[in-house]
Amino acid sequence: xxxxxxxxxxxxxxxxxxxxxxxxxxxxxxxxxxxxEMKCISDVRRTFCLFVTFDFLFITLLWIIELNVNxxxxxxxxxxxxxxxxxxxxxxxxLLAVFRxxxxxxxxxxxxxxxxxAIAITTAVSCAFLIIKVILSKLLSQGxxxxxxxxxxxVLAWIETWLLDFKVLPQEAEDQNRYQCIVDAAERAPLVCxxxxxxGQFYSPPESAADSDEELxxxxxxxxxxxxxxx
Numbered sequence: 001x002x003x004x005x006x007x008x009x010x011x012x013x014x015x016x017x018x019x020x021x022x023x024x025x026x027x028x029x030x031x032x033x034x035x036x037e038m039k040c041i042s043d044v045r046r047t048f049c050l051f052v053t054f055d056f057l058f059i060t061l062l063w064i065i066e067l068n069v070n071x072x073x074x075x076x077x078x079x080x081x082x083x084x085x086x087x088x089x090x091x092x093x094x095l096l097a098v099f100r101x102x103x104x105x106x107x108x109x110x111x112x113x114x115x116x117x118a119i120a121i122t123t124a125v126s127c128a129f130l131i132i133k134v135i136l137s138k139l140l141s142q143g144x145x146x147x148x149x150x151x152x153x154x155v156l157a158w159i160e161t162w163l164l165d166f167k168v169l170p171q172e173a174e175d176q177n178r179y180q181c182i183v184d185a186a187e188r189a190p191l192v193c194x195x196x197x198x199x200g201q202f203y204s205p206p207e208s209a210a211d212s213d214e215e216l217x218x219x220x221x222x223x224x225x226x227x228x229x230x231x
Contacts, residue, residue: 044171045108048163052104055156059097062152063090066145087137093149096126100157108164114172119164126157 041049067076080089100122107118130150133139139146 041109041112042168042172042175044168045112048160048168049105049109051163052101052108052160055160056097056101058156059094059149059153062145062149063094066090066149069145070142086133088139088142090139090145090149092129092133093153096129096153100126100160104160108168114169116165116169119161123157123161127154130154 064073067073067080070076080091084091086092103122104119107113130153134150139150
């Protein structure tokens with residue numbers, strides 16, 4: 001009987017250990033995803049924000065080079081900024097880059113939007129403005145920068161759209177779904193292991209008739225020895 005009780009206890013202990021072993025990887029995966037969720041910004045979104053910053057800095061650099069090449073920065077700033085002319089100035093292309101940078105950083109880094117409407121607006125405005133400017137202005141007659149600045153600004157705007165729509169949003173949605181699945185599995189794991197872990201199942205079985213007879217015989221053995229000595 002003792003062997004049966006010990007084997008039963010061992011089996012329940014083994015079930016408890018097995019349950020804890022099986023639930024440990026789930027808990028670890030859940031904790032790892034919780035750590036990712038606690039990040040202020042995801043890796044892929046941070047890459048997108050870095051590219052938006054690169055867009056702004058690259059257009060700024062090209063504009064400064066254009067100012068320096070065409071007669072000096074101070075002189076060209078006076079011509080292109082203070083005496084702005086839509087048909088001949090590159091200053092508006094620089095302002096367009098500032099608009100994209102401010103709008104996208106505010107939407108996807110500060111507000112952490114999970115929708116494409118903000119970049120759709122910036123890309124549509126950029127494309128419409130650049131196409132109209134190339135048609136109506138005289139930039140193409142101003143040398144290399146008349147081609148370079150509009151084309152680079154147009155291409156960078158569409159690369160940003162591609163990054164967000166095909167990389168950032170799908171990757172974050174996939175990570176969110178995976179995290180939710182791990183959390184659900186971690187919540188169901190204790191319910192699956194609740195049966196073997198119950199301490200109420202450990203009970204003492206009733207005494208059998210054979211055990212009671214053995215105990216009576218043990219009690220009567222001293223009496224028998226005393227009677228034999230008297231006789």
